[in-house]
Amino acid sequence: MKNTIMNNQEFTSFLIRLSLGFIYLSAGWAKFAPNDLGNLIGPVDISHVTESVAILTTFKFIGFFQMVIGALILSQRYSLFGLLALFPLSFAMFVFTLVGGFGGTPIFNFIFLLMNCYALIIEKENIKKLIARRNLSNIDSVVSKDFPNEKLPHLSFGLLLILVLTSFWQSGLIINVIGTSFIAVIFLNLFQYKKFNLLDRIILLLFLLICFSVTNGIVINKFIDKFYYSIFYFIFLGFVIYFIRLFMTAYQRREKLV
Numbered sequence: 001m002k003n004t005i006m007n008n009q010e011f012t013s014f015l016i017r018l019s020l021g022f023i024y025l026s027a028g029w030a031k032f033a034p035n036d037l038g039n040l041i042g043p044v045d046i047s048h049v050t051e052s053v054a055i056l057t058t059f060k061f062i063g064f065f066q067m068v069i070g071a072l073i074l075s076q077r078y079s080l081f082g083l084l085a086l087f088p089l090s091f092a093m094f095v096f097t098l099v100g101g102f103g104g105t106p107i108f109n110f111i112f113l114l115m116n117c118y119a120l121i122i123e124k125e126n127i128k129k130l131i132a133r134r135n136l137s138n139i140d141s142v143v144s145k146d147f148p149n150e151k152l153p154h155l156s157f158g159l160l161l162i163l164v165l166t167s168f169w170q171s172g173l174i175i176n177v178i179g180t181s182f183i184a185v186i187f188l189n190l191f192q193y194k195k196f197n198l199l200d201r202i203i204l205l206l207f208l209l210i211c212f213s214v215t216n217g218i219v220i221n222k223f224i225d226k227f228y229y230s231i232f233y234f235i236f237l238g239f240v241i242y243f244i245r246l247f248m249t250a251y252q253r254r255e256k257l258v
Contacts, residue, residue: 005195007253008246013122015203015242016115017079018190020086022211023112025070029160029179031063032167036175038217038228041108064164065089071160074186075153076146080126083119090116152189156182179215183208199245206238 006014023040030039069089072082094109120127159182167175187208196204210231213220217228 005197008249013119016119017073020115021070021073024066026214028063028066032164033175036171037179038214077153080123086116146193149189149192152185156185176216176219183211203238203241206234210234
């Protein structure tokens, strides 16, 4: 009988895609709204360091590229293309921070690069099809077949574009509302998947809470002191439940084989 839930490899790859997607998405949109939207990696605002139009424009372009990559990965349906586009960026960031002597930053960038490579290995058969220049419509991504909804990913892309355009003349609550709406649409799409068990859904809810907290952390911090640091508790709890999930799934599989 066909397995009705994600196996450990599939679920690990799924969480890696979510993590990479949101890490780079938040890094990108925080460059457009550094005083409103939070992020997990920086820097987000260099206007106080330089007034060079060329540098600031390049910085915005990188931020937009990060957002597009993050949105593609988070959409699941188009995650393969996002992961492929992310590889040269994550490799370049690792080399740049390593050569530039950015303290412990290269360690994190190396971890992100490894995560990117692992997710691409899972998609190796579809990458071979791309290299063979077959029709893109024939590429049945490991994840796109499980997340066939087209409208929700396209809606999220639209919200992201609105966020970028709005950030040029508006700030404050409207930016946070658009960012939060993007997160809501992404997770509405994720919960369409039927193979999640109870622990999977708990982990997803924790991840949703992390995304919400990061996105709105700057605003909430004004009312709840040090709220932003609560994110690390959510991450720790998520890891604990994730390892319990791995153990239980492996145990159940072993019981079936016996």
